[in-house]
Amino acid sequence: MRGLPPRPGDRVLTDPNPLRDVRDRRLPDIPGPCSLVIFGVTGDLATKKLMPAVYDLANRGLLPPGFALVGFARRDWADQDFAQIVHDAVKLHARTEFREEVWQTLSEGIRFVAGDFGDASAFDRLAQVVTDLDRVRGTRGNHAFYLSIPPRFFGDVVQQLKRSGLSATDSGSWRRVVVEKPFGHDLASARVLNRQLDEVFEPSSIFRIDHYLGKETVQNLLALRFANTMFEPIWNANYVDHVQITMAEDIGIGSRAGYYDGIGAARDVMQNHLMQLLALCAMEEPLSFQSRDVRIEKEKVLAGICLPKDLHRHTANGQYAAGWQGGEYVGGYLDEEGIPPDSTTDTFAAVRLEIDTRRWAGVPFYLRTGKRLARRVTELAVMFKRAPHLPFAATDTAELGQNALVVRIQPDEGVTMRFGSKIPGTEMEVRDVNMDFAYGDAFTESSPEAYERLLLDVLRGDPPLFPRHEEVELAWMVLDPVLAAWAEDGRPEQYSAGGWGPSCAAEMIARDGRVWRRP
Ligand code: BG6
Numbered sequence: 001m002r003g004l005p006p007r008p009g010d011r012v013l014t015d016p017n018p019l020r021d022v023r024d025r026r027l028p029d030i031p032g033p034c035s036l037v038i039f040g041v042t043g044d045l046a047t048k049k050l051m052p053a054v055y056d057l058a059n060r061g062l063l064p065p066g067f068a069l070v071g072f073a074r075r076d077w078a079d080q081d082f083a084q085i086v087h088d089a090v091k092l093h094a095r096t097e098f099r100e101e102v103w104q105t106l107s108e109g110i111r112f113v114a115g116d117f118g119d120a121s122a123f124d125r126l127a128q129v130v131t132d133l134d135r136v137r138g139t140r141g142n143h144a145f146y147l148s149i150p151p152r153f154f155g156d157v158v159q160q161l162k163r164s165g166l167s168a169t170d171s172g173s174w175r176r177v178v179v180e181k182p183f184g185h186d187l188a189s190a191r192v193l194n195r196q197l198d199e200v201f202e203p204s205s206i207f208r209i210d211h212y213l214g215k216e217t218v219q220n221l222l223a224l225r226f227a228n229t230m231f232e233p234i235w236n237a238n239y240v241d242h243v244q245i246t247m248a249e250d251i252g253i254g255s256r257a258g259y260y261d262g263i264g265a266a267r268d269v270m271q272n273h274l275m276q277l278l279a280l281c282a283m284e285e286p287l288s289f290q291s292r293d294v295r296i297e298k299e300k301v302l303a304g305i306c307l308p309k310d311l312h313r314h315t316a317n318g319q320y321a322a323g324w325q326g327g328e329y330v331g332g333y334l335d336e337e338g339i340p341p342d343s344t345t346d347t348f349a350a351v352r353l354e355i356d357t358r359r360w361a362g363v364p365f366y367l368r369t370g371k372r373l374a375r376r377v378t379e380l381a382v383m384f385k386r387a388p389h390l391p392f393a394a395t396d397t398a399e400l401g402q403n404a405l406v407v408r409i410q411p412d413e414g415v416t417m418r419f420g421s422k423i424p425g426t427e428m429e430v431r432d433v434n435m436d437f438a439y440g441d442a443f444t445e446s447s448p449e450a451y452e453r454l455l456l457d458v459l460r461g462d463p464p465l466f467p468r469h470e471e472v473e474l475a476w477m478v479l480d481p482v483l484a485a486w487a488e489d490g491r492p493e494q495y496s497a498g499g500w501g502p503s504c505a506a507e508m509i510a511r512d513g514r515v516w517r518r519p
Contacts, residue, residue, distance in 0.1 A: 033066030082112035141173030214450030257338030318502030325498035
């Protein structure tokens with residue numbers, strides 16, 4: 001993360017202030033020689049995100065010369081077959097242009113190991129492959145194992161890594177494991193998963209991916225709050241009325257029935273992405289952006305979350321029904337292929353939370369997410385209290401709403417400030433206007449994909465953007481009671497595809513005298 005102290009090998013400039021570390025920004029911060037071993041290379045994530053991100057990093061000159069990519073899956077492939085799969089994935093999904101010379105160099109380090117997650121001989125073969133890579137590609141014993149596989153296999157794979165000696169390091173080398181959510185389906189299962197990982201890897205070698213933390217706009221929340229003077233003084237209960245965090249998707253579950261059914265919106269994205277956004281929005285200033293300091297502050301927020309007493313009135317869930325979306329009539333969740341007709345899985349989730357700290361006392365945080373909503377948008381909106389006194393005639397301010405600061409996380413990345421302004425003319429009439437910062441206008445560089453950033457951080461051993469197991473467990477402590485309340489309610493309310501979710505969500509926020517934003 002920017003602002004981190006230099007690592008061994010960084011070129012350091014002398015700074016007059018000895019307490020401030022300075023890295024020469026003209027030099028790219030490239031990891032040392034290493035390999036990335038991906039389990040589950042036939043999955044969607046590997047094809048659409050991981051392999052393209054590896055190529056994009058190579059194309060940006062951010063991978064070391066001694067780099068290798070190893071695939072592990074139950075396929076009867078040779079190295080060249082896997083290289084072809086990577087090639088096709090890169091051509092289809094990479095962010096940066098395809099350059100033959102970059103691809104040639106990358107493909108020389110591509111290997112494949114065929115096997116099952118429980119098959120000891122396959123892991124022995126993998127051990128042999130990485131040893132060969134150390135010799136041939138100079139990867140020097142540094143290997144990251146990316147488990148892009150269902151969590152029920154985590155235990156088997158890490159045990160096999162241990163048995164085959166793949167998790168063991170010798171002097172100066174490293175071994176890391178990268179895991180993808182869901183980190184369990186409740187607190188108890190998350191604890192089991194964490195124990196399985198802890199038995200084999202040191203906490204500092206475990207990287208839990210929350211790809212929202214790799215998004216530029218999410219990281220910018222930290223810059224916005226802690227690099228400026230004008231926001232922080234009003235970032236508290238004295239000025240903030242409430243906060244709305246929305247992650248709306250227009251897509252349905254596509255071909256992910258097997259993953260999604262029984263998981264649902266709250267477990268899929270609220271437990272991780274939305275809780276992390278909440279933590280970054282609400283936390284105190286960390287001592288530094290080192291992993292430990294950021295984690296301490298995020299954990300304080302998560303530990304301070306209070307759920308409403310009546311969960312049935314202050315949370316809402318729903319499931320999409322058929323409807324019109326973007327000019328197309330789309331089926332409902334129960335019509336999706338692979339979904340049982342009596343599924344009670346929620347595809348929409350909303351909760352009202354408070355944070356029991358001096359800064360946030362009495363300020364509700366409303367979190368909502370859903371599939372098949374009106375449009376794809378993720379934003380964090382800080383809604384301010386009204387001015388304590390308005391020296392205008394009531395009619396003059398009839399069109400004045402609440403001041404708002406909206407961090408537009410995607411797709412239209414930027415920040416909007418909404419405030420009242422006089423309408424030109426002879427009368428004193430005030431109406432809401434927007435002041436916009438758009439990434440596309442302000443910067444010429446396009447933002448890297450979240451996975452580029454996160455993979456690079458794994459290989460560099462840079463952990464601030466990865467949640468620790470304490471955070472994961474605290475987030476489950478918040479969600480477990482909500483999920484239990486929904487299980488009692490039975491079938492979630494159906495909402496039409498293409499709208500803004502079930503009516504119970506609108507009623508939930510209306511009980512507090514507020515409305516959801518229509519981004
Ligand atoms: C994933 C969820 O974590 O995030 C998906 O599993 C969701 O269900 C996706 O669609 C959304 O990611 P993004 O980056 O497109 O907002």
